[in-house]
Amino acid sequence: MRRFGLIIFVAILAVIPLIPGLSVFWITLLDNIGLAALVAMGLVLLTGVGGLTSFGQAAFCGFGAYTSAVLTTRFGFDPWATLPAALAVTGLAAVVLGLVTVRLSGHFLPLGTIAWGISLYYLFGKIELLGRHDGVSGVPPLSIFGWSLIEPQAVYYVIWGFVVLAAIATTNLLDSRTGRAIRALRGGRVAAEAFGIEPARVKLLVFVYAALLAGLSGWLYAHVQRAVNPTPFGVNAGIEYLFMAVVGGAGQVWGALVGASLVILLKDALQRVVPFLFGTSAQYETIVFGVLLVAILQFAREGLWPRIVALFPEPPPPAVDRDAAPLAARAKAATQPLLAVAEARKTFGGLVAVNDVSFQVKRGEIVALIGPNGAGKSTTFNLITGVLDITAGDVTFAGQPIGGQRPQTIAGLGIARSFQHVKLLPDMSVLDNVALGAHLRGKAGFIQGLLRLDRAEEKRLIAEAARQIARVGLAEHMHKPAGSLALGQQRIVEIARALCLDPDLLLLDEPAAGLRHLEKAALSELLRHLRSQGVSVLLVEHDMGFVMNLTDHIVVLDFGTKIAEGPPAAIKQNPAVLAAYLGAPE
Ligand code: ADP
Ligand code: MG
DSSP: OHHHHHHHHHHHHHHGGGSTTOOHHHHHHHHHHHHHHHHHHHHIIIIIITOOOOSOHHHHHHHHHHHHHHHHHHHOOOTTTHHHHHHHHHHHHHHHHHHHHTTOOTTHHHHHHHHHHHHHHHHHHHOGGGTGGGOEEOOOOOEETTEEOOSHHHHHHHHHHHHHHHHHHHHHHHTSHHHHHHHHGGGOHHHHHHTTOOHHHHHHHHHHHHHHHHHHHHHHHHHHHSEEOSGGGSHHHHHHHHHHHHHHHTTOHHHHHHHHHHHHHHHHHHHHHHHHHHOSSSOHHHHHHHHHHHHHHHHOTTOHHHHHHHTSOOOOOOOOOTTSOOOOOOOOOOOSSSEEEEEEEEEETTEEEEEEEEEEEOTTOEEEEEOSTTSSHHHHHHHHTTSSOOSEEEEEETTEEOTTOOHHHHHHHTEEEOOSSOOOOTTSBHHHHHHGGGGGGOOOOHHHHHTTTTHHHHHHHHHHHHHHHHHTTOGGGTTSBGGGSOHHHHHHHHHHHHHTTOOSEEEEESTTTTOOHHHHHHHHHHHHHHHHTTOEEEEEOSOHHHHHHHOSEEEEEETTEEEEEEOHHHHHHOHHHHHHHHSSOO
16 A cells, blocks of 8 residues: 555656646756755654754755765766765764754754754855855756756656655654654653663664755755855754644654645745735745744644545554564573662652662562552652662662663663553554564664665564553554553553563553553453563552552552561551551551
């Protein structure tokens, strides 16, 4: 179905310039759309998927364009020979800027991109070698076998060839292990790191990839325009590219094409129509353009592409190959105890959230951590999983000290978790959300994803995710967006995701909250089954009935301090526990 759509699209693209009577004007417009679509596609990945807003993308076009302009005019290079250099310069600039920029968060990130967008614009205009504000002219056109691609019709095929290739590569990338990691960025650092993803690395990767697409567009631009100056690489252009990505449908590769077409056609139409209607005393078209874009975003908040897709019958959900070879299981050490928390302490300023707490989880046990709200249970989880730095004390897992280690390292050792406040990607399918849990069990990298050389492994990752979803009883919801499930079910999805890591120890923060009676019974059954298979569980839970019937051992916290521990029967009658829970001894 998807392939069929692509073939039709390519066929249409191929015949457009052959339409009799189609003027050069329209072909030129299409060329410009293709050039812009390349940049917007990078932004779709960076901003739409990864959640990193960049206003400075046009500057990367500048790197590509100037590199080629200078090399061809001053040093006599062949245009094609400058492509690797243009990409290398753009990539290098992106690594340097990316290392600084992607560390910024919240509104500092877009502000950072505006700052370097402006600086680069002025820099391009100041450098003697780049011809200052006049730029570089006399850039040779591309040519193929001596045939100069000087006509818009001729270069059209080169531009759109690159657009189609970029769209295919980007789609591949999104549909891969790395693509899931990129998508996970929007769900926040904590959840991504809990499954072994390195957010800083992934952010830099998308940043460079988006920049390379812009650099490619710039390189093409230099040889289409045959001249380069700073104007098209400023922040104004950067804003326009961002508009294209957002209006088209940020997060959708083909949305970039829709956005680029819409913005360029609209601007062109307005430039012709508005002065005719309102006169030329002011640039009214800019105002009308802004108003129209806002109106479009009001009509389609997610951008236009999802609206277009909705007009067609829903494509079948991605196939899951149930016969795919299972992923290799983790070697499980027999160390006892599996987890030892010794005198763990965590302070937030003057507040002692966890006060020298010690307890153990033995292999094959289900242990509950209970206590009133604010007792320090979630904080204890965060100390074990490395989300928070431990103030004092030790945590040992399978004989290894893990206190103060990074969450990714701890995940790699076999500790998987769920969160009290569900951390799933609501727009992503349950299947993809769960597959994220298997991230550390795959190897395929960026390039394999891009070139689709990861299919064998990807099938196994997806099959594993499907198995874990079936195991927790949510098979029928596999292809739905995670956000469409009830909150209780979303917690169960988080358990499936954690199971995908093939953990030795499962940390569940209030897994039964929001579940109905039968669902709680099913969860109990699942946890017992996991225990019988050697998985140990540490859980936080408020439902006493649930905890008492299920667990082997209970640790009770109150105001950060352990007030009791023991088997459920003993805890039930412990006066200190009763006092903490009921306010007074019964
Ligand atoms: P529980 O999960 O048992 O309900 P928490 O571990 O979430 O409790 O919180 C324990 C205490 O630590 C609470 O008083 C809470 O307000 C405080 N706390 C938790 N996280 C932070 C934080 N990041 N900064 C400051 N205080 C925190
Ligand atoms: Mg909590």
